[in-house]
Amino acid sequence: MTRSVLVVGAGIVGAAVTLALARKGHRVTLLEQGTLGGAVSGASLACLGTHMIDSEELPLLIWSCRAWRQLAEEIGADIEYRRCGQIRFIEREADVAVAERWIAEERAAGLAPTLLTPAALRALEPALTGDVVAATHSPGDAVVNPFLALRAILRAARSLGADVRPHRPARQVEVEAGRVVGVRTDAGPVAADAVVLAAGPWTARLAAGCGVALPIRPRKAQCLATVARPPTIGAVVGACESTGGVEAGYTQIQQARSGQILFNSVLAGGLSEDGAQDRSPEVDPRFVRDSVTTLLRLFPSLGGIELLRSWVRFEAVAPDDRFLIGPAGPAGLFIAAGDAGTGFVRAPAVGHLIAQMLAEDALSFRGELYAPSRFAAAA
Ligand SMILES: Cc1cc2nc3c(=O)[nH]c(=O)nc-3n(C[C@H](O)[C@H](O)[C@H](O)COP(=O)(O)OP(=O)(O)OC[C@H]3O[C@@H](n4cnc5c(N)ncnc54)[C@H](O)[C@@H]3O)c2cc1C
Known part of the structure; x- marks a missing residue:
């Protein structure tokens, strides 16, 4: 089933989520408060590596590095991908x-x-x-130019119909009868069936606005x-x-x-x-x-x-140094944040997981490692 999805934040994670959802045929709108990639993503060293990061996450990292390699081949733009080791x-x-x-x-x-x-x-x-x-x-580890990569991903998403809007902050996630209905912006409400918060260190503030506490710092x-x-x-x-x-x-x-x-x-x-x-x-x-x-x-x-x-x-950091990826709070709200300083390499896998979660498909990786609810469970 295709849905209208609003992604908040045009860093590399929001860009990868937007492309993954557009490829599944969803109608995606991406809102960015500033310039595209203007926060930590454009400032990244963008090493795409599997080395000495987190052994439990190796399947996700290996998948993501392969996805980057494919992206560099498919995307039709030079993103300075180099397998330098x-x-x-x-x-x-x-x-x-x-x-x-x-x-x-x-x-x-x-x-x-x-x-x-x-x-x-x-x-x-x-x-x-x-x-x-x-x-x-x-x-096998590689690098890309972070700005070129982010822009190429967004171009690919736009070519599939995604609506990318820089300088358009999301002010408030709107919730009715326990489910998200869109977000409020200075230019009025933008309606959606689902909202993905990929707003890096700003994510906790946006989530708090609709009653969801996230330990992202x-x-x-x-x-x-x-x-x-x-x-x-x-x-x-x-x-x-x-x-x-x-x-x-x-x-x-x-x-x-x-x-x-x-x-x-x-x-x-x-x-x-x-x-x-x-x-x-x-x-x-x-x-x-x-x-x-x-x-x-x-x-x-x-x-x-x-x-x-x-x-x-x-960067956005969670207490256990892992991403928060998945549903949280009202129905239709998803989190994709908490990059812990290696979010560039993981971005394609985060997009892939969000697309699977939205479709309620089986997950390719261990979803419980990333469930936003893991902190509530610990408390
Ligand atoms: C020097 C340096 C080196 C690094 N090296 C590596 C590396 O080698 N490999 C690696 O994997 N990672 C690396 N990283 C980390 C990596 O860059 C980050 O993990 C990744 O870019 C995080 O992406 P993001 O999309 O989650 O966050 P961000 O880039 O912060 O994107 C979030 C976006 O949300 C927007 N936003 C926030 N609030 C709102 C709102 N209300 N409405 C609309 N938009 C909003 C922000 O403006 C921002 O653009 C490095 C980082 C730095 C600084």
Whole structure:
């Protein structure tokens, strides 16, 4: 049965949900309060990986990485998809055992990560001459350009009839007799049989407006970019376990097709107060210092390179670091948010699950891992 569905939020998740629903023949309207991809999605490093994320989610991650590959082939636009592989550097002997555990789990799921000696690492990534004891290599991981990917997905959805409206905030989810009937906007009500909230860290506020409490909090994510360089870094380079970042956070370094080196260290834990996502703060000096130190420790030949820009956005985080995907509260309301910092890779699978849930089909992945009701059950 085809239905009219309203998706709130044109980040990568809302875009993927819109495309998945349009492909099923639903009449989809996508409302975005700002510019398309203007929140965290456009600011992403957009690594599409299965490596060291969450073993219970491997089936979903593997499916999603395959969907990205197909999308890059089918979509008829260059989204800078590149299967560059991912390296996790290891600076402490104690982390080798941790890496071996991840490798065993991923190999059992049919993937092919390996443990590299320092010499093998140098052969693969010659500029990474910093002092590491080992590294892992996940050869299938890829990257895309986040803006190009998001826009290409929305173009594909529009070609199937989706109505995409930027600069159109959803003010309130409207509910009558226990079921959603649409949303209120400044330009009047927009009617729908179902509403999907894919509004990142703003999702909890919208859900609260129709009586649904969700434990989604904003988390500050920061990034730096250097001026363009000739090709220097081939893979996505990250930290294994807890080394390399701001106070035991996480590091990611990669080179864009433009030649700019993009890198960051995510603050461990680091939740922000609700409402932080409405502001545009500057990067923290401590973050800049630690990120630059880590980059130069690993790639000493980049010493003296100039920084070009920095940015801050807010990810949406749930207490167990997993997405909330599924029905919540009044009939017809669905949640697709709580990305925990790796929502780009998961977006196609989130769209797929929402389409299956709307049709009341059997789910391809373990729905209970993502059920918004899991927090109510725990309480
Ligand atoms: C530096 C950095 C590096 C990252 N690297 C990776 C990576 O390598 N791999 C990976 O998988 N992920 C990565 N991420 C995380 C990834 O970018 C996010 O998980 C993902 O983009 C979340 O997408 P989203 O659509 O849920 O959220 P958002 O992009 O925040 O989209 C939500 C949208 O909803 C809109 N909205 C909110 N309220 C309303 C309203 N009332 N009405 C209408 N619209 C509304 C917002 O304006 C926003 O555009 C990274 C993030 C950062 C910042």
